Amino acid sequence: MLLxxxxxxxxxxxxxxxxxxxxxxxxxxxxLVATVLDAQPTVLTGGADAIVPSVVSYDGAEAVVGxxxxxxGEANPVDTVASVKRLMGRSLADVAAVAPxxxxxxxxxxxxxxxxxFSDGRxxxxxxxxxxxxxxxxxxxxxxxxxxxxxxxITVPAYFDxxxxxxxxxxxxxxxxxxxxxxxxxxxxxxxxxxDRGTRGTYAIxxxxxxxxxxxxxxxxxxxxxxxxxxxxxxxxxxxLDRAIAQVVLAEAGVAADDRAxxxxxxxxxxxxxxxxxxxxxxxxxxxxxxxxxxxxxTRDELAAIAGPxxxxxxxxxxxxxxxAGFTPEELDGVVLVGGSTRSPVVRDxxxxxxxxxxxxxxxxxxxxxxxxxxxxxxxxxxxxxVVLLDVVPLSLGLETMGGxxxxxxxxxxxxxxxxxxxxxxxxxxxTGFDLHxxxxxxxxxxxxxxxxxxxxxxxxxxxxxxxxxxxxxxxxADGILHVAARELTSGVSAAIDVTPSYGLTDExxxxxxxxxxxxxxxxxxxxxxxxxxxEAERILAATRAAxxxxxxxxxxxxxxxxxxxxxxxxxxxxxDDYLAIRAAVEGLDRASKPFAERRMNLAIAAAMAGxxxxxxxxxxxx
Amino acid sequence: MTATHLPDPFGALGLEPRYDVDPRALEDRxxxxxxxxxxDRFAGAPASERAAALSRTxxxxxxxxVLKRPQRxxxxxxxxxxxxxxxxxxxxxxxxxxxxxxxxxxATARVAGxxxxxxRLAAVMRARQRALIDGLAPRFAALGxxxxxxxxxxxxxxxxxxxxxxxxxDECDAALDE
Amino acid sequence: MMSTATAATPQPAPPPATGIVxxxxxxxxxxxxxxxxxxxxxxxxxxxRGGGCTGFTYVFEWADELRPTDKLFEAHGVKVVTDPKxxxxxxxxxxxxxxxxxxxxxxxxxPNAKGACGCGESVQF
Numbered sequence: 001m002l003l004x005x006x007x008x009x010x011x012x013x014x015x016x017x018x019x020x021x022x023x024x025x026x027x028x029x030x031x032l033v034a035t036v037l038d039a040q041p042t043v044l045t046g047g048a049d050a051i052v053p054s055v056v057s058y059d060g061a062e063a064v065v066g067x068x069x070x071x072x073g074e075a076n077p078v079d080t081v082a083s084v085k086r087l088m089g090r091s092l093a094d095v096a097a098v099a100p101x102x103x104x105x106x107x108x109x110x111x112x113x114x115x116x117x118f119s120d121g122r123x124x125x126x127x128x129x130x131x132x133x134x135x136x137x138x139x140x141x142x143x144x145x146x147x148x149x150x151x152x153x154i155t156v157p158a159y160f161d162x163x164x165x166x167x168x169x170x171x172x173x174x175x176x177x178x179x180x181x182x183x184x185x186x187x188x189x190x191x192x193x194x195x196d197r198g199t200r201g202t203y204a205i206x207x208x209x210x211x212x213x214x215x216x217x218x219x220x221x222x223x224x225x226x227x228x229x230x231x232x233x234x235x236x237x238x239x240x241l242d243r244a245i246a247q248v249v250l251a252e253a254g255v256a257a258d259d260r261a262x263x264x265x266x267x268x269x270x271x272x273x274x275x276x277x278x279x280x281x282x283x284x285x286x287x288x289x290x291x292x293x294x295x296x297x298x299t300r301d302e303l304a305a306i307a308g309p310x311x312x313x314x315x316x317x318x319x320x321x322x323x324x325a326g327f328t329p330e331e332l333d334g335v336v337l338v339g340g341s342t343r344s345p346v347v348r349d350x351x352x353x354x355x356x357x358x359x360x361x362x363x364x365x366x367x368x369x370x371x372x373x374x375x376x377x378x379x380x381x382x383x384x385x386x387v388v389l390l391d392v393v394p395l396s397l398g399l400e401t402m403g404g405x406x407x408x409x410x411x412x413x414x415x416x417x418x419x420x421x422x423x424x425x426x427x428x429x430x431x432t433g434f435d436l437h438x439x440x441x442x443x444x445x446x447x448x449x450x451x452x453x454x455x456x457x458x459x460x461x462x463x464x465x466x467x468x469x470x471x472x473x474x475x476x477x478a479d480g481i482l483h484v485a486a487r488e489l490t491s492g493v494s495a496a497i498d499v500t501p502s503y504g505l506t507d508e509x510x511x512x513x514x515x516x517x518x519x520x521x522x523x524x525x526x527x528x529x530x531x532x533x534x535x536e537a538e539r540i541l542a543a544t545r546a547a548x549x550x551x552x553x554x555x556x557x558x559x560x561x562x563x564x565x566x567x568x569x570x571x572x573x574x575x576x577d578d579y580l581a582i583r584a585a586v587e588g589l590d591r592a593s594k595p596f597a598e599r600r601m602n603l604a605i606a607a608a609m610a611g612x613x614x615x616x617x618x619x620x621x622x623x
Numbered sequence: 624m625t626a627t628h629l630p631d632p633f634g635a636l637g638l639e640p641r642y643d644v645d646p647r648a649l650e651d652r653x654x655x656x657x658x659x660x661x662x663d664r665f666a667g668a669p670a671s672e673r674a675a676a677l678s679r680t681x682x683x684x685x686x687x688x689v690l691k692r693p694q695r696x697x698x699x700x701x702x703x704x705x706x707x708x709x710x711x712x713x714x715x716x717x718x719x720x721x722x723x724x725x726x727x728x729x730a731t732a733r734v735a736g737x738x739x740x741x742x743r744l745a746a747v748m749r750a751r752q753r754a755l756i757d758g759l760a761p762r763f764a765a766l767g768x769x770x771x772x773x774x775x776x777x778x779x780x781x782x783x784x785x786x787x788x789x790x791x792x793d794e795c796d797a798a799l800d801e
Numbered sequence: 802m803m804s805t806a807t808a809a810t811p812q813p814a815p816p817p818a819t820g821i822v823x824x825x826x827x828x829x830x831x832x833x834x835x836x837x838x839x840x841x842x843x844x845x846x847x848x849x850r851g852g853g854c855t856g857f858t859y860v861f862e863w864a865d866e867l868r869p870t871d872k873l874f875e876a877h878g879v880k881v882v883t884d885p886k887x888x889x890x891x892x893x894x895x896x897x898x899x900x901x902x903x904x905x906x907x908x909x910x911x912p913n914a915k916g917a918c919g920c921g922e923s924v925q926f
Contacts, residue, residue: 002899002906005834005845006862038908039901180666224654316800382667388658390684415684417662417677443797475681478662540669547672590670597671601660601679608659609637609652 002038019150019535021180021381022141023188023373026133026154026168027054028085028237029210029340032367033137033152034374035145041192041371041378046140051366054210055082056132058118065136077103077264079118083239084133086211087114087126088171089163098235101243101263113167127171134175150535151178153377155369157212158184159232159394161440162452162482169479176528180380182479185209186216187227187391188372189338192363194220195375195387201333202228204322206351206359207369208314209339211237215318217325217332223386229324229413230394231317236310238274238341244306245270245298249285253294262289273298278343304346311350318354324413329355337361338368390415393476397452400437404446409474412442419475423489426470430462434470438484455484461491526579533582537574540586541567544593547600554599559592566592632686632699642700642763644690653687693756694785697778700763706775712783722787729791733798745795752788755781819892821847821874821881827898827907828877835879840865844873844880847896847909848887859909860887 022035022044030051034043043050049067057069057080064072073080081104087095092108099106105117115123134154141149154177156168165182172179186205193199200220207214214232218225246266255262269287276283277300286295322329335355341347342365351359363371379387392415398408399422409420424434434457441449460468469489476482544567548555555563566589573585633640636652657680658664665676689695698708725744732740762778823831835843846864849857864882867873871882883891895910 002904002908003859003861004906005831008846008862008865010862036901038899039904039906040899041901181663221654224658226654226657320796320800376663380663380666386658388661388663390657390661411688414688417681418684418688419681420685444793478677539667543668543672547668586670593669594671594675597669597675600672601675604659605637605656605679608656 019381020141020145020147021151021153021377022137022149023183023370023375023377024134024137024152024154025185025188025370025373026085026130026137026156026171027209027340027369028083028212028239030054030366031133031137032370033141034367034370035141036374036378041374043367043370044141044144046143048140052133052136052140053082054085054133055080056084056129057081058122058124060120061122063132063135065132076119078105080104081116081129083211084126084129086235086239087116088130089161089165089167090114090126100258100260101267103260103264113163127167127174130168130171131174134171134177138175138177148531149177150381151180151377153181153183153188153373153380154179155183155185155188155373156480157207157209157232157234158186158214158216158227158230158391159212159234160480161234161395161450162397162480163450164234165479165481169481178532179479180377182481183373183376183389184214184216184227184230184391184394184480185212185369186214186230186338187218187225187389188370188376189336189363189368190216190218190220190225190372191375191387191389192368192372193336193360194225196363199333202325202327202331204318204329204332204335204355205338206314206318206335206342207232207338208341208347209237210341211235211239213237213314213317215314215321217321217327224388224390226390226415227392227413228326229321230392231321231324232394233313233317236313237339238271240310241307241341242267242271242274244310245274245285245303248306249287249294249296252296253289255289255294259289265289266294274303274344277303278345300346303344304349307344307346307350311347315350315354329357332357335359338365340366391478391480392416393418393480395440395450396442397438397440397474397476397482398449399472400439400446406439406441406444406446406449409472410476414476416476416480417478419473421471421473424470424472425466426460426463426468427465429465431465431468432460432462433458434460436472436486438482440482452482453484455486457486460488463490530577530579530582533579533586534574537570537582537586540589541570541574544589547596551596551600551603554603555596559595562592563589563596630682630685631703632689635682635686636690638690640700640703642693642696643760644696646691649687649690653683656683693759694782694789697759697763698782701775701778701782704771704775706779708779708783712779714780714783714787718784718787722791725791726794729794729798738799741795741798745792745799748788748791748795752785752792755785755788820872821883821888821891822893822895823874823876823879823881824895824897825877827896828879830898830905830907831879831881832877838863844882847881847883847891847894849890857890861907861909 020035022033025032031054032043032051034041036042052066053070055066055069055073057064057072057076059079069080073082086098090113091111092099092106092114093111095106095114107115107117107123109115113125113127115125116129117123138149152172154168154172156165160168169179169182186207189205189207190203200222202217202219205214205216205218212232212234213236214230216230217228219228246263249266249270250263266287266289269285273283273285277298282297282299284295285298286293322332332355335351335357337348337351337359342351342361348359375387376389392413393410394412396408396412397410398406401407407422409422410418436455436457437446438452438455439446439449440452443449457470460470467490471487471489473485474482475485544563548560548563566585570582570585570589573581636649636656638644638649638652660676660679660683662673662676662680665673668676689699701708725748729741729744732744758781759778762774765774831845835841840863844864844867846860846862848860850860867882868884870885872885872888874881881896890913891911893912897908897910899905899908
């Protein structure tokens, strides 16, 4: 923590402490955790390596993460999970292309998120496997920072859909982290770059990781990072290039492509060869398959030829992104490289040719996302930075209408948070229910989009066909996650909604997993909740008191009395150890101070619209 | 299915309702307001303030999304002038025939995988889209000259036509993405 | 570790192990802010006070008037004072100034601190 000089007598002891917050890059291949230390984003190591391979190996109930898991994986492939990010929020059918290449046993869960079955018969969701990685990162961070974490910003590929984002957030909760925000990876990178270089202008962020590709076009102006468009492929990365090389090698050697062990051996060798070609023009590739050794030289030109079709897929997404943003590549001020796969000269040459400019890569492409996430965590934890991120919805959100057509309510690249409503009417007399189907994607037909959830709306008052009007409201929060609400307009009745997420976990499932997991037994959970609520209470009390002093003129007498009473109630609750009572008191204070909050917000808006300082507007309003 | 209430996007951004909005001024206003009320700036505030910031930001974002597109801007102004575009608006049969024929051509090119042909069809339709949008400004400028009903009817006609044009271009994009 | 630059100051600063060390960066920044404040004679008061989640927080403010019991440390043309009670907990401390991507500020490198809470805004002795 850095201190500033106060006026005499003005050094005030902090009423509440801010706990440490971190940024986490939860990657397909590698993961990292970073925090802001003394105003500088810094990667944390927990006394080990900065980079933790995103690999989890299970020995019964015990999970081993990182390098140890990689080592264990050679002897226990079935119980060792790599690239679990590819499975997040995906059904077995979705991952049919990669499933045969994985050593793990994947099982269908009635078309919902795929599960993994381990050799002892245990089944785990990809969410639980990701949580094990996050848990390891949390432990490392806590070891470095000497205390429990206050929260984390976790990055996701910009092109992650709703199901994938929800799965990531659930993994964070399961790892005992307060997820402050899900942040798009290219946006995180732009944040680290923009602040480091004091950049302004419009930039493309080309992010090719181990398993995902993202392209974002952002405008940076005076601390506002506005994402103009984003695109990508949440199943395209360096892993795919390794497999493409392996396929060529296997075909030449006459080995069947469905020989899993052979494929794995050659994929490993292909990755090593690819990495060697970052510095050398030619390298040797060697793999042992079924007792015989396959050797081959691989040149950078051959790599470029093999990578061609994959890179063209990134090119297509880039072209769409700059078109959506309303820019040509010539108009862009630069293109920034992010992700381990952009170390390859083959990728750099492609990006240079595509954008017609030398790509920027001053910051370590493997660390920049975690560093940016740490910056955003610091901003959210109340660090005084004049930084605002304006991120977007990557894929349009809509509802199925008659005839299997998708009606878009929120179009892609809308700035979040955002919302939209649509009204439906009944098509039969005395119809009291609706079946609604929420989808995400750009295509017009239901089959070509992703099913996010099915809703059954009940309790619509019986009327003649067409008389009842049901309003469906979509709201996308700052994490890019969709919330749906419905009400019947003529009667004013809120219709009940039953949500069946197509891929995600229900809240009950997450809660159950939390309780089941050995480390977070019920007592732990209560203690953790109590700690969280107390910190929240301290924070709210401090913020409310500060606002009551600075904006006392906006505080009506009756609101002031109610707020004071609610403050007293909260203070009493905070002294006790009933976290539910604290939570209720926090909510009570919120209700009491709501009119005050609204007035403060109105003033801020009025000032911004007039382009004046708040003080000037206050003066004009005649105080 | 119809869009229900149209909130006033001009009001949400504190702008005078008019068609010829300066795009730079619109962007500046959007950024400036976002900077003031974005929920990230209220992360440590009581929930009531966070909720207020969230709903304001949502309104600002939704308004910006509408106003930055000339077509959507025109739709808002038309609705504010009391002219609604319904679900079953009737267009001239000749126009519908032409669109149907163009759709068939597109479908043929798409099936044949003829990207160049798709590109040509898209270019023709894009020029048409441009012309229709460019035509909106003079129409709105002429409002208040006594013949408003006829002008608004013409705007409405253009906007309905544009919906067909847009849908066609969406299909072209989908074909080019294949 | 850090220079105390005693040669340039009229009064000798105590040896590093018992006093407060001011780094060149900290000195330059204090001087800059002091000039901006328009109080060429002002010192900086450092100290500790009860509060915070682990027991104590630092005092770090301008001192326009000194108290008779204050201990004075000078380096790089700037003055830092502390009360004798606080000095017990600040002995051997280095006052530094750092700049990072996310801003800048003063840093207390205090060998007496047994631990800091997560936020670093309060200290334990």
